[in-house]
Amino acid sequence: MSVDVIAFVLFGALLHATWNAIIKAGTNKFLDAALVSAGGAVTALPFLPFLPMPLPAAWPFIGASAILQFIYFQLVAAAYRAGDIGLVYPLMRGVAPLLIVATSGFILRETLSGGALFGVLTICTGILTLAFEARNGGRNAIVLALANACVIATYTYVDGIGARRAGNPVSYTLWMALLPPILLFTWALSQRGVDAVAAHVRYNWWRGLIGGGGSISSYGIALWAMTKAPVATVAALRESSILFALVISVAVLKEKSSVWRYIAGAIIAAGVLILRLG
Secondary structure (H helix, E strand, O other): OHHHOOOHHHHHOOOOOOHHHHHHHHOOOOHHHHHHHHHHHHHHHHHHOOOOOOOOOHHHHHHHHHHHHHHHHHHHHOOOOOOOHHHHHHHHHHHHHHHHHHHHHHHHHOOOOOHHHHHHHHHHHHHHHHHHHHHOOOOHHHHHHHHHHHHHHHHHHHHHHHHHHHHHHHHHHHHHHHOHHHHHHHHHHHOHHHHHHHHHHHHHHHHHHHHHHHHHHHHHHHHHOOEEEHHHHHHHHOHHHHHHHHHHHHHHOOOOOOHHHHHHHHHOOOOOOOHOOO
């Protein structure tokens, strides 16, 4: 991977950690996730007239991605209700790139160099190390987190291939962002009612705009990088977002840290260096 691709993916990881922190700090994680999704769509709309339409071959992938993103946000909310974020987030984000590394040769016919493979596995090891510091969470939280890791790996494949077939990864990303909030808010209205959803939107709309802008930018950078480098490598490097999430949790959310966080941070940083050298 070139230095500029690594730098952009790391910046996208920072944005990813930021919008996750916004959801974590909220009072209703599912509605906040729906707001972030809607904020991404609002951010995308002004740019669509200035971009080419995705090629026809990409539209089935956009539709499949919308369904997978809907499932993803549902599982995120459920997993955070069931267990501690220190357990759930590392499992979701750490297992997903491992699944991609294990299957990308068969699905995409991509071959990683020995150094790149070692760097990917090092980053995943660092992320999974964070699960050791979790104080809360049981079997249900672990099952939900692992199920969502499978969803993350699946939509990474769908969007990685779709962005390549779209002819323009930015255009693909922005069109892809329009459908998930429709599904999420339709579900929210059917489950919570118009009054409850409207009240939450009225007082928390700013979370959606800030988080949505960060979300769509982060994912757009990742999809662009997947057109420049192997999907498995980009997916693993993007999950270094957990390192930024640790800094935010201590510096902004004032959460207590542990020795596992510092060990994990060092392992992740080493993995990024190995990716560059490999």
